[in-house]
Amino acid sequence: MTLDIGVIGTGAIGREHIARLHGKLAGSRIVALNDMDRDSARAAGAALCPEARLHDSGQALIADPAVKAVVVASWGPSHEEFVLAAIAAGKPVFCEKPLATTAEACLRIVEAEVAAGRPLVQVGFMRRYDAGYRMLKEIVSTGRIGAPLMLHCAHRNPTVPAHYTGDMGITDTFIHEIDVLRWLVGNDYVSAQVIKGRKSRHAGPDLEDPYLVILKTRSGIVIDTEIFVNCQFGYDIQCQVVGEDGAASLPEPPAVPMRQASMASSAIMMDWKLRFIDSYDVELQEWVDATRQGRVTGPTAWDGYFAAVTSDACVEAKRTGQIVAIDAVEAPDFYRS
Amino acid sequence: MTLDIGVIGTGAIGREHIARLHGKLAGSRIVALNDMDRDSARAAGAALCPEARLHDSGQALIADPAVKAVVVASWGPSHEEFVLAAIAAGKPVFCEKPLATTAEACLRIVEAEVAAGRPLVQVGFMRRYDAGYRMLKEIVSTGRIGAPLMLHCAHRNPTVPAHYTGDMGITDTFIHEIDVLRWLVGNDYVSAQVIKGRKSRHAGPDLEDPYLVILKTRSGIVIDTEIFVNCQFGYDIQCQVVGEDGAASLPEPPAVPMRQASMASSAIMMDWKLRFIDSYDVELQEWVDATRQGRVTGPTAWDGYFAAVTSDACVEAKRTGQIVAIDAVEAPDFYRS
């Protein structure tokens, strides 16, 4: 009954998933590993799951009859190949974000899954598993604040490393809002705009920071999000949904209220890894549970594709300053619940 | 030394100002009244300042040698005439907003005051006198949050009456943010955009509600403001300034924290009149004090003009959906401090 999993990619996130799926969570174990860096895979296996077989390639791991489900945590450009291979093998696959590096590649995966005729692919958008977003979605869903009309959001990091440049504010940072806000309001995006302004002196030479992204949904919901990855003060994720009858916000992470040195204060976390760390556990436990039942309950290949199309539109909007239409293909019936 | 004031306009706001300036505040008294509705003026005088002389016209009141300073609280279309007359008479004048009904008329007042060669005109933008905005401006001014980069604001009313339609969300509601935010960041606006989305079912047929206004300042500060005048839940004014080194927000009005019926809660006021009621007292006391010293320390005719130009641009932006440039004339040296 235990789900036997093979993991492709034993870097940081790969190792964390191995530790979760082999020891921490219930109902799964790691039986096979692969990494382009064979030493990395061997070390991960030795440390975390000594009985797992090491494979020379992701393809070989996927083909291994002992592997009943696949986790893809390798570098982005390899995702498409491994997800398509898992679909071809008829094996459930959990793929870390991004599903693939282009919208076209995502669409190929969508088409392959539709052709396969049964749900196999889940994408690693972990925020849907955050307790706060879930509480917020529940309140929105009950209609207590009426139909959502506007969302005011912020995604703030204290600082980013030197290699964080160009459009990474969209592709690596805002990509999380792209998925989770669409899920939150249950409505697809139709256009994107990026409003740039005064740049922080803390931002590096190859980075616009901060800026405002405006998304609009099919039903007309206006979503503004401040992207500010050198805000200095903390890792700070904000989301307020304004509805026809009231407003509801993402809870702040719990923190000890202090009174000290003429300040009433609560700590804001500085390390983004801590903010959604519980979400990864929930995400993978639910994936294991659903996979054992032959279902996909999390973000689908279609969600991965839609995020990619939206991200592309935001990048273009950032470059041009124009309002850019988000032109996704028609959603296959396969993904309609 | 008491400042002898004549008031033109004895409607609701006029009467409130009379009560403040004749009995509640220190250093002033009302000596003359005028209203187009002579009965209204007579009733106001009888109730609030029986010794004040009733004048047949605003012009006659301004000409009355006993009147040392003028308060204009008549209906908007008459403001230009009375303010110009006060300038011509060399008398300090406090004019309720708007300074005049068009930017051109405001500019005529500006030019008249410049020609007069000394400061005489103050416009009734009372939010600059709110304790919360002042605390916020003080923190921004100290540089504790670094240079302001973005402002996230909201102006929400629970409901509006049936006659509130068309562009009143700009001209009657957002006009307050236009003035106070420019003062808060000390930077002129250069462009405006209005982003409309899904309309609340609570909004009347001739009203867009809510929408988002984006202003950009000369230094590149991006200011987004949600205008939502049928939000149902309360009169709710929000303002967060995000700077290079931190963020600071407008304090919430004091309210008793309750724990009751499975809710931790605090009341949000429903009546906008209560939100800035103390500001009017401070505004007029400071105006009286400054006037007695021959100075203008509050919003000037130039501020009134700049607000009008910005408001016009927002109305156009709302109509066209475009990013509209805010083309004010060059500020006269007269208003440079």
Added chain:
Amino acid sequence: MTLDIGVIGTGAIGREHIARLHGKLAGSRIVALNDMDRDSARAAGAALCPEARLHDSGQALIADPAVKAVVVASWGPSHEEFVLAAIAAGKPVFCEKPLATTAEACLRIVEAEVAAGRPLVQVGFMRRYDAGYRMLKEIVSTGRIGAPLMLHCAHRNPTVPAHYTGDMGITDTFIHEIDVLRWLVGNDYVSAQVIKGRKSRHAGPDLEDPYLVILKTRSGIVIDTEIFVNCQFGYDIQCQVVGEDGAASLPEPPAVPMRQASMASSAIMMDWKLRFIDSYDVELQEWVDATRQGRVTGPTAWDGYFAAVTSDACVEAKRTGQIVAIDAVEAPDFYRS
């Protein structure tokens, strides 16, 4: 109609009251001054009210026919004499706390006022005029939280000067809670207990700090108050009323919410003078207004007496560690509203 006031005592609080009653507030002016230190009185007059007559004694000031009402702001041991003289002269008198230095002296004032047959005396307990306490009392009074059962309070100062020793935590600090909490719940105290524990290293050698005071009211309400005058972090006044159906707390003073340096924070004021500064204005304005109508609407001589009896019981409770009964005389009908 303006109330002509004589002020006895031109120290710090005396001067502040003079400035309020002569220029800041409406309906009053200062016509006479006295201080044991004649130079102090002369300087105060020169600075604040040059036309006020200087008297050689408080008694002479009270006897001055131009003086229609008296403010006593001299040092505590002189209060009884001046208040009794004002009563004898039939003149309304506002006496800074304490009404007198012993409960017996307070009782003599009560008896004199009762004998005089009309209300003349108000005691300067300014917290009843604080907007926060008033909001809290209004909520308690409406019955929204049901009958009050418990109050949890704190009175914290960052530090105290070296001369603050002995029982001053009761007589100078807790005395404010003694009056305002009795007013808040509308119920007299019947017993007091003081619970001492570990002493802060920041407290001086002749001071217990912090400790807990427990008061119980006639109806059985239990009130615990932490007195901590070297708490370091700020001037912090807390009060939560727990009722049968809910709880309600004193609002925090407004402060700008900040996000900075890994903290979400709001300033706590360090200077106690700022916390209730608006209350003094309201207190004196209401006293002027009521006095002009021949009424006393604020804390009465009886309230001053009851506070003194309670304070005495707390001092004994602090000394003995016992639960001490609060034995006030029966309240005269005169003070029953």
Added chain:
Amino acid sequence: MTLDIGVIGTGAIGREHIARLHGKLAGSRIVALNDMDRDSARAAGAALCPEARLHDSGQALIADPAVKAVVVASWGPSHEEFVLAAIAAGKPVFCEKPLATTAEACLRIVEAEVAAGRPLVQVGFMRRYDAGYRMLKEIVSTGRIGAPLMLHCAHRNPTVPAHYTGDMGITDTFIHEIDVLRWLVGNDYVSAQVIKGRKSRHAGPDLEDPYLVILKTRSGIVIDTEIFVNCQFGYDIQCQVVGEDGAASLPEPPAVPMRQASMASSAIMMDWKLRFIDSYDVELQEWVDATRQGRVTGPTAWDGYFAAVTSDACVEAKRTGQIVAIDAVEAPDFYRS
């Protein structure tokens, strides 16, 4: 390496622990069950762990060589017998609170464990595993608020069932604070006092409600706790630690901030079962992990004894109104870390 556990007691809490230890948490499984109600045990086994062996008695279960560790979740009066038997068998035992029904019985367990010479017993005080209390303890431990001087606490339930009477406010409710606050400040109690006041009309005839409990620790920390089990508004656990240099409080459970119907609000949970539900997971996972390493890292038998002695003193204090000394025996060196 998996820990093979036998569970005695298959009522509500027993079943929850079985589900955690057999499927949800890592590193353990249930191999044996017993309940005085054999049908209950059979049903629990069928539903949760079909392969577990059913035993006719707790003693037989403990003796089963397949059982490597024991969980006691039977009714209170049976705890002593089973814990002593586990100690005698040299098997680690997790015993739900109370450790035993009298302080004397707890002491017999302490003595048996000391005689056994190695740590075997853990008591089910789950609050030590709550993320909020742990954050609070960490801050207190770092010395950031200085030495703790006072604690202000509250334990509130919305309502209690009719069978909740007499001293259950101490023995079933306050018992949690007794353990967790002693752990929080790392200091034993020396005295207890109970201050009763006005009774809520919502309290049943055989229940005092609310009341205040005052504990004092060896170092002089004063701890006041409001016990109010018919507070109506929610399950509400409060704890503020006031130290020499600042104060720190238990975080509120995360809740969605709402703005609706003239209220800014957040939900307070009504169901106590939800408040510490995550704590049970952490508690048992840490117990499993520590047990597999031959260690006891949670509340010990000594902690169970000390809680019983303190609870007895509180019951006496409630009955007598006196300050009651807490006379525990000297702590064996065995429990000194």
